[in-house]
Amino acid sequence: MAEALARITEISGLGMIQIRAVLSETGPDIAQALGIPIPERTGTSLAGARRLCWMSPDELLLVLPRDQVAPALAALAASLAGRHALVLDVSDMRVGFLVQGPSAGQVLAKLTPANLSAMPQDGMLRSRAAQVACAIWRQDEGFAIIGFRSVADYLRALLVNAASAGTSLDPR
Template identity: 60%
Template structure:
């Protein structure tokens, strides 16, 4: 049997906090509480254990070890208490997958209409995988894909299918 194009694994131990705010006003407060600089549009910042991703002009996603989620959420809510802002634990609403290996990009190209090869090393792209909304960013050795947990089984299935040897799906 031929080897898969990439290793697909579901991540279970990450917490995620959605942050909605006027980033020009609240950026310093968010950076202080999150411990990471606010990323530029379409980018991420990381310290190796945490990732802060730009999702839209007024939205960031903080990804961190699950055990740190409650304390980080409290720090963000405190830091943003004087702003019109929202910090919400969305860990249980999301499914996260790692796509690892030399052909990880090829697997994603089969499913996503976006040109992920043009994404910078610290890039984050909102797109879709088949018909499912998702966010994708690079990490050493591959990519991370985050989508809604309600379609997690579907995401696992299409990622696994796209990584299977001999699949003749044309890149989109």
């Protein structure tokens, strides 16, 4: 039997912190509190196990191991105290999947209208996977995709189905 196009695994222990602020004013403080530079537009910046993602002109998403959420949250809150900003633990809001393998791009290409090949190595793309919102970045030998936890089952089924054996997009 043919092999699946990619391995789909749920990321366990994923923590996320949403940061909403005027980045032109608070960016340096956020970067200092986290020890990660503020990413470029639609980019991500990486420091160890932490990834800071640009979500929109006034929003960042910090993706990090679940057990580091509390100290990071405290550091952010301290550095932004008294400023017009929002820092929130949204770890339970979203679910993450790893799509790994040489054909991982094909799995996602079936589900999203976005041009993944145009995404830079350190980029993050917000788009949709079939009917639900998602965000995609490159990780290891494939991609990581996050979506809302309320549609986690749908997203998992989508990915597993798109990765079904014998459904490669390569010309035969």
